[in-house]
Amino acid sequence: DGGITQSPKYLFRKEGQNVTLSCEQNLNHDAMYWYRQDPGQGLRLIYYSQIVNDFQKGDIAEGYSVSREKKESFPLTVTSAQKNPTAFYLCASSMGAGTGSSPLHFGNGTRLTVT
Amino acid sequence: QKEVEQDPGPLSVPEGAIVSLNCTYSNSAFQYFMWYRQYSRKGPELLMYTYSSGNKEDGRFTAQVDKSSKYISLFIRDSQPSDSATYLCAMSLDSNYQLIWGAGTKLIIKP
Numbered sequence: 747d748g749g750i751t752q753s754p755k756y757l758f759r760k761e762g763q764n765v766t767l768s769c770e771q772n773l774n775h776d777a778m779y780w781y782r783q784d785p786g787q788g789l790r791l792i793y794y795s796q797i798v799n800d801f802q803k804g805d806i807a808e809g810y811s812v813s814r815e816k817k818e819s820f821p822l823t824v825t826s827a828q829k830n831p832t833a834f835y836l837c838a839s840s841m842g843a844g845t846g847s848s849p850l851h852f853g854n855g856t857r858l859t860v861t
Numbered sequence: 862q863k864e865v866e867q868d869p870g871p872l873s874v875p876e877g878a879i880v881s882l883n884c885t886y887s888n889s890a891f892q893y894f895m896w897y898r899q900y901s902r903k904g905p906e907l908l909m910y911t912y913s914s915g916n917k918e919d920g921r922f923t924a925q926v927d928k929s930s931k932y933i934s935l936f937i938r939d940s941q942p943s944d945s946a947t948y949l950c951a952m953s954l955d956s957n958y959q960l961i962w963g964a965g966t967k968l969i970i971k972p
Contacts, residue, residue: 852906
């Protein structure tokens with residue numbers, strides 16, 4: 747089955763530590779995205795990549811970093827500079843830009859808790 | 862003011878009822894309108910997509926866009942307990958723009 751795999755499902759870290767969230771897709775999609783979901787707020791875009799070795803900042807990129815060395819993989823690093831990292835992180839992919847004509851396919855998320 | 866407003870709920874209705882979920886938006890230039898469904902501890906999945914104005918029907922689901930009022934709706938007929946989820950609206954300016962999301966409405970269908 748084609749899809750997006752995010753790992754781990756739950757992640758706990760101490761404040762001051764960097765942590766990397768994994769996202770792998772086998773849908774052969776060009777574009778990949780990282781969103782953050784907090785209670786009472788819409789999904790907020792962190793980073794996106796439309797092609798290998800290229801990525802753009804989203805609305806809330808501060809304190810995060812990404813790489814896109816392979817089409818299938820788009821890992822997200824939450825650095826110690828991110829002031830409020832505890833959240834539910836969602837990875838998505840699409841054939842093209844994120845509209846209904848090229849819908850987003852989401853993974854099942856990683857819940858990160860930093861204490 | 863947020864660009865997209867959505868009542869967080871929860872909205873609780875009995876099984877079999879017609880459900881109406883709504884979003885309002887401020888940017889009249891939005892052209893693509895989507896509804897995603899998100900089950901607890903899962904990623905969202907696309908439910909309905911509408912371009913510009915009008916209605917779109919898919920089984921028990923109908924999506925409606927009223928651009929003059931800057932208002933979109935999702936209707937669910939003959940609601941089932943399996944429809945219990947959070948429903949997120951999303952919209953964009955055109956095919957090259959990223960989506961702007963509502964906060965989601967939590968729907969509970971009581972058996």
